[in-house]
Amino acid sequence: MSKNFSAYSTQSDSSLATLCRRGDDSAFDELVRRYLGKIGFMARRYSVQGYEHNDFIQEGLLGLLSACKSYDDSSTVSFKSYMSVVVERRFISIIRRMNTKKTVPDSALVQIDGLSEQLEDNAQTPEELIMDKEQLASVQLRLKSLLSDLEYQTLMLYASGLSYRAIASRLGKSESSVDNALQRVRRKARGLY
Template sequence: MNVEKLIIEAQRGDEEAMNELIKIYFPLVSINTKNFFIIGAEKEDLVQEGLLGLLKAIKYYDPSKIAFNNFAILCIRRQILSAIKSANSKKNMILNEAISNNLISDEYSTLELDFASNDSSPEEIFFSKNKLENFQRFTLINFSKLEKKVLEYIIRGYSYKEIAKQLEVSPKSIDNSIQRIRKKAETWLKTYNLN
């Protein structure tokens, strides 16, 4: 049975189809959790969040709008980022008040939640700030105007459909921009040996 048929069956409540899809896409979940962490949580917690994202992708998938693989990645990452943001929001209240964001524009300030926490040492905070500022400089030089806008909305947790609506462009344009952003971000990670 192909993936499309498995998704249809899973959406109808077929547990075997759901289990088969989880088995097929579990490596995708693992890959998408490897560069993230939640302070005080185990790696398995992020994998569980990734699996929740995969389940949402299966439940809400519409084959007329996007390829399932791309939709699954978006749902998995959105779930992971949402969990990180939620876990770190309370821990970062003091940090966000204490560290000036003068060098970081507003659209990047939410990324700080992923790079530093209230439990971080001054050295970790310093290096996190440098990493964030370095990435911001990279995007200013290497990202197109559309890619910068799309990234801004991704950071805020918007789905690709919501971004398309906000920017008044087709979902396909947003999907293409996200693919380019991903490739450029991977280049940045390799260049700065951060992966």
């Protein structure tokens, strides 16, 4: 780390991004310290065959660096929000690249769990982690009661990273039935929030 680590811990994200853009590695280290948990949380929501969780975290850190270099200090958008969008788009790009040989519509890349709004920040204490798990369990229970068996099974298989084709094969349904089920899930899940 750096000679002035404590000085960096009091800096705003925006000023750290500016320092990072000027080549200050310690400023980037401080941003990594602040956002590694959030990047890890964001990475958990994505899954694609051939990529492990740590691969997504590394891509997320590259996204953080990219956000530092491209953030506009005069913007009304906070650095945290800007960085989240940059990292999220990087994850989506990975999934698109990995699925180029598959026929997965762009709508499949949209998050359907709705938890990103509810659990925006990663839990940093054990108490917060337990509360987040309880919220997730509560949402899953509500979804299970709200959705048909086919919709719930389709959602769980999709959330585990399977393609439409693999889900259709596993459930003995057509890909269009899988797509329709996920569209209904999205519509019903919006009503929860």
